[in-house]
Amino acid sequence: MADKRKASWGSGELYDLLCLMMLGTCVWLLGVQLGAFRSLDRLIIEHNLADLFKLGFFMGLGAVAASASKSLRLRRAMRERDAAEARAAETARHDPLTGLANRRLFAERLDERRAGGSGGRLSVFVVDLDRFKPVNELYGYEAGNAVLRAVGERLVRTLPAESTVARLDGDEFAALVESGPGGEGLARLAQGLIAALSAPVTWLGHEIKVGATVGIAAAGPEAGSAQAVLHAADLAMGQGKRDGRGTYRVFESAMDEALKARARLEADLRVAIDAGQIEPYYQPVVALPGQTVTGFEVLARWRHPEHGLLMPSAFIPVAEETGMIGDLSYLILRRACLDARAWPNHLQLAVNIAPQQFQDSELALRILAILTETGFQAHRLEVEITETAIVQDLEATRATLGALQALGVRVALDDFGTGYSSLYHLRELRFDKLKIDRSYVDSIAEDHERAKLVDAIIKLGNSLGLVTTAEGIETKTSVDWLASQGCDFGQGYLFGKPMPRAEIDRRLNEGLLDTGPVAPKRDAVSKPVLIEKIEKAA
Known part of the structure; x- marks a missing residue:
């Protein structure tokens, strides 16, 4: 030229x-x-x-x-x-790192191909890398750049010659592909891309492995603007991420509706937290074998003005993904402490803390502030964490556990057996309790292998000086077997479903809950000493 x-x-x-x-x-x-x-x-x-x-x-x-x-x-x-x-x-119009087209040129090419009346079926692929963030953290940004360049080369090599390949942003790529009628060719092409990008990238003697999730959207004239097509493919890719990554999804209109519904739910959730629409429900925890009530697990319920009472599965994942889980958890904890002040002093509260909160070095101080504000005694509180929190940052978890236990708060490892914890974690972290996941408990009567695993968990807890709680108990047979194996506590629908405060108050007043004898307390510690212990633990 x-x-x-x-x-x-x-x-x-x-x-x-x-x-x-x-x-x-x-x-x-x-x-x-x-x-x-x-x-x-x-x-x-x-x-x-x-x-x-x-x-x-x-x-x-x-x-x-x-x-x-x-x-x-x-x-x-x-x-x-x-x-x-x-x-x-x-x-x-080009990405300086990979030399591929950028978003601007990609949109221009898409408009040109559609205006030129392409004889084939035009589709847009959005490719997002899986497990790319740890590459920069473990090997540095030079390694990340090498991976991105390798991905660009593999995309060009794998896709048909007339395709336009672009790097949109970060670790997200796009491709404009022309194919024949039907979706079989697109499916094979997407699977080929995933396989090509899953192969390791060699960098300075290291084999770096990432994966890819692909979203596909039709790019015909009826699909709208180039940005609308990219948005549709991005929605499909996001669905693939939620379905487990390393896969592909084709855009459907229902995905857009689901995204809009999710956005509405997120907005409603912010309002609900500010307005106090989310309230604690309480499920009894009983001692085995006598089945006296020793406390309650606190579970969130959202009294939505349009959709009625929503279960945690409908909004807790949204709260975790959007960063609202901290405000939500502290709201539930504060209300639960206020509710439980009028109950017998030996009844405990067990509350779930999200893995993200355990990365907050001030978690123990925040909980101390709520206990001080509400006048609720620390020894009556039990914090439950999942195994995910352990593997995210062992040292941060260790410091937070130590700070909580310095308050006198008990700490339980929730859903044991479903995550990644090991004997090393149980030895290194000073838990007070193991909670056996319901997926093991509800099948012990029919599945002997599951029964052996539950028995092993109970014996492991006993050998480490940890009390054990079995979740999801629904039959008397399960109660008898668990008690005979030495399980200390149980909870499930057999003993009561989650209930609002008013129902708990009624049952306590009418003597319908056997609360048994008063449990021993831990030694009280003054607030200045507590703060000093927390700071040392952190």
Whole structure:
């Protein structure tokens, strides 16, 4: 392109010069034919002005040469400017790291292909890498850049030659693909991409493995603007992420509706937390084998103004993903402490703390502030954490556990057997209780293998000095078996479903809950000493 432009400019300069020479020649011929130069000739001869006219001629010739030189320089500067603008325009449409098209050029190509009336079926693939963030954290950004470049090369190599491949942002790529009728070809292509991107990338002797999730959307004229098509493919990719990653999904209109519903739920949840629409429910925890009530697990319920009473599964994941889980948990804890102040002093409350909260170095101080505000005694509170919180950051979890136990708060490992904890974690972290997940408990009567696992967990807890609680108990047979194996506590629908405060108050007042004897308390510690212990533990 630059050579053609240069030849074009050169031809233009030569043409202009020839035109000027022809114009001068025509003027001279016209003057000769009309005899216009005779008087001039006599004047020159009579006054001996030949030398003067020669001087003028050469001065004019020099002026013409100077003008031509200036014109050439000006035209060269214009060519360089145009070339720089072309390079800038090219750069503005490409990703500097991978050399692929960027979002702007991708949208232009999509509009061009649709306007050109492509004979095949146009589709947009959005490819998002899985497990890419740890690459930068473990190996550094140079390794991350190497992976991104390798991904770009593999996309170009795997996709059909006429495809447009772009890097949209970060670790997200896109491809404009033309295929035949039907979705079989797209499915094979998506699977091929996932397989190609799952192969390890070698960098400085390290084999770095990432994966990919793919979203696909039709890109025909009826699909709307280029941005609308990219949005649809991105929604499909997001659905693939939620379904387990390393897979592909094709956009369906229901995905858009689900996203809008999710956005509405998120907005409603923010309002609900501020307005106090989420309230604690209480499920009894009983001692085995006597089945006296020793306390309650606190469970959240959302009294939605339109949808009625919502279970935690409908909104807790949203709260965790949006960062609202902290405010929600502290709201539930504060209300539960206020509710339980009027209950017998030996009844305990067990509350769930999200893994994200355990990364907060001030978690224990926040809980202490709520206990101080409500007047609820620390030894009556039990905090439950899942195994996910342990593996996220062992040292942060250790510090937070120590700070909570310095308050006198008990700590239970929830849903034991479903996550990633090990004997090492149980040895390193000083838990007070193991809670056996309901998925083991509800099948012990029919599944002997599950029964063996539950028995092993109970014996493990006993050997480590930990009390055990079995969740999800629904039959008397399960109660008898668990008690015979040495399980300390149980909870489940057999002993009572989660109930609001008013129902708990009624049952306590009417003597319908056997609360048994008063449990021993831990030694009380003054607030200044507590804060000092928390700071040392953290």
